[in-house]
Amino acid sequence: MHYGIASARVILRRAIRASLVLLMLAGTSSVVQAAERLYLFTEHYPPYNASVSGEGFAHNQEEITGICTDMVKAVLNRVDYDVVMKMRVWSYAYDWVQGRVNHGLFCTARTDERENLFQWVGPLAPIKWTLFAAPDSGIALESLEDAKGLRIAGYRGDVMSEYLVEQGFDVIMNAAGDVNPRRLVLGQADLWVTDGLVGPLVAENEHGITGLKPVLVFRETPMYLAMSNETAPEIVGDLQRAVDAARAAGELDAIIARYQ
Known part of the structure; x- marks a missing residue:
């Protein structure tokens, strides 16, 4: 009788310890999952x-x-x-x-x-760093230096725009780049700096503007x-x-x- 009670107590203690271990492991698992998000x-x-x-x-x-x-x-x-x-x-x-x-x-x-x-x-x-001009523009560039003195539309945080600012170019910064094709056709900017694929796509999809002129590709960088x-x-x-x-x-x- 006493032996049976003692055995039951031992089994109970072991079960409690096992449950505590499982709870601790579950808590650890949750922490690991959160860390891997x-x-x-x-x-x-x-x-x-x-x-x-x-x-x-x-x-x-x-x-x-x-x-x-x-x-x-x-x-x-x-x-x-x-x-x-x-x-x-x-x-x-x-x-x-x-x-x-x-x-x-x-x-x-x-x-x-x-x-x-x-x-x-x-x-x-x-990405190809490209300068675009309006469809009716007569601008022609042989080198990036030829764009000095021209107004270039860009946007804040963009690596191409920031590079041109650092090089002393006149860059008109916006919060986003999708307004820049409109700036070209309205004469508010002479050039627009953007990726070679992005420029024509944004111009047509956002503003119905076709025929942008890619006047200079001046750099190519990989994206990560x-x-x-x-x-x-x-x-x-x-x-x-x-x-x-x-x-x-x-x-x-x-x-x-x-x-x-």
Whole structure:
């Protein structure tokens, strides 16, 4: 009788200890899961990144498409992380992700000035730094230096616009780039600096403007997924291996081909 009671007590104590261990493990698992959630931001910059609705913002990855977005999704399909993806104004997103754990920004041009601000995953798609003129413009440029003295439409936070400002060019900054084709045709700017694919697409889709003149391509840079410096190097390594695997499998080239 006493032996049976003692045995029951031992079994009960063991069950309680096992339950406590399971609770502790469950709590640890929740912490690990939270630590492995990635927060990725982009901007409305078709054809590289675009909201399905056509608006300049989106709240999840199902609402975002485009060359770079599809590349990032292909990479994410090869890793086991929970992902929150949002579209916001570039200048806001650029500042927001810096200093925050597991935050990233795509697609971001990798430049000397930005090198130490992020951990870089890629390359993904390249961009061609292009100066466009209005359809009826007679502007012709042999070199970038020929654009000195001309008014160039750009936007805040854009690497091409910031580069021209640093080089002493007259850049008219806006909060976003989609108003700039209109500035050209209204004579408010002589040139517009943007990517070679982006310019004609935005001009036609946003304003019905066709025939923009690409007068000079003055640089080409690869774009990356830029992860914050506070993100664990192990996560960055996982993402880089996924990029390399997706490229080796031909997925990234296939995505570019779909948009050409």
